[in-house]
Amino acid sequence: MFDVNEILDSLNISIFDAIPSQTTDDDKRSLLAIQSAVREFCPHYVYLEIGSHLGGSILPHLTDDLCSKIYSIDKRPLVQPDERGVSYGYPENSTQRMLSILSQVSSTEKIITIDGETSSLDASVVTEQPNLCFIDGEHTDVATEQDFKFCLGLLSSGGGGDHLPRCLRHL
Numbered sequence: 442m443f444d445v446n447e448i449l450d451s452l453n454i455s456i457f458d459a460i461p462s463q464t465t466d467d468d469k470r471s472l473l474a475i476q477s478a479v480r481e482f483c484p485h486y487v488y489l490e491i492g493s494h495l496g497g498s499i500l501p502h503l504t505d506d507l508c509s510k511i512y513s514i515d516k517r518p519l520v521q522p523d524e525r526g527v528s529y530g531y532p533e534n535s536t537q538r539m540l541s542i543l544s545q546v547s548s549t550e551k552i553i554t555i556d557g558e559t560s561s562l563d564a565s566v567v568t569e570q571p572n573l574c575f576i577d578g579e580h581t582d583v584a585t586e587q588d589f590k591f592c593l594g595l596l597s598s599g600g601g602g603d604h605l606p607r608c609l610r611h612l
């Protein structure tokens with residue numbers, strides 16, 4: 442359905458048309474560029490994201506044969522606070538709904554969903570070291586710092602202490 446190589450080579454954000462993503466067009470181009478770099482150095486890369494909503498930011502990885510596994514961590518609240526001072530509503534927010542939407546585009550077999558937030562999750566729930574993490578959950582400073590520390594711990598768990606997954610140390 443999608444020619445992922447062509448999409449990534451041209452940073453063609455029309456791939457996001459299939460499932461809405463709460464990101465700007467510039468975000469989308471950046472996300473595709475990062476995916477392009479990671480898949481070049483890490484064939485069979487593992488993608489982890491915190492905050493998935495309808496699955497829009499998962500889609501390019503779901504349709505990428507070089508992505509071997511996707512972790513989606515999402516607390517699934519109906520309303521979430523935001524550092525900008527307004528609360529954002531997420532009616533009918535559920536993992537089941539996201540999987541149902543994604544399954545209309547591609548098999549969802551490689552997605553592991555984890556309902557929860559990183560402040561109360563043990564990192565051992567992620568059994569394969571990610572090569573790329575995208576933090577897009579609760580947009581507060583406290584939650585973002587917590588999510589960042591969680592991801593940093595996972596990315597650095599391969600040893601070496603330089604906080605980079607093994608296949609990116611050659612960059």
Ligand SMILES: C[S@@+](CC[C@H](N)C(=O)[O-])C[C@H]1O[C@@H](n2cnc3c(N)ncnc32)[C@H](O)[C@@H]1O
Nearest residue numbers: 462463492493494497498515516517558578579
């Ligand atoms: C901005 S949306 C994610 C958008 C998605 N990445 C996309 O591209 O469309 C934020 C998501 O974070 C989830 N969320 C809210 N608070 C969270 C928390 N503390 N931990 C993890 N996920 C959270 C919400 O359920 C919502 O799905």
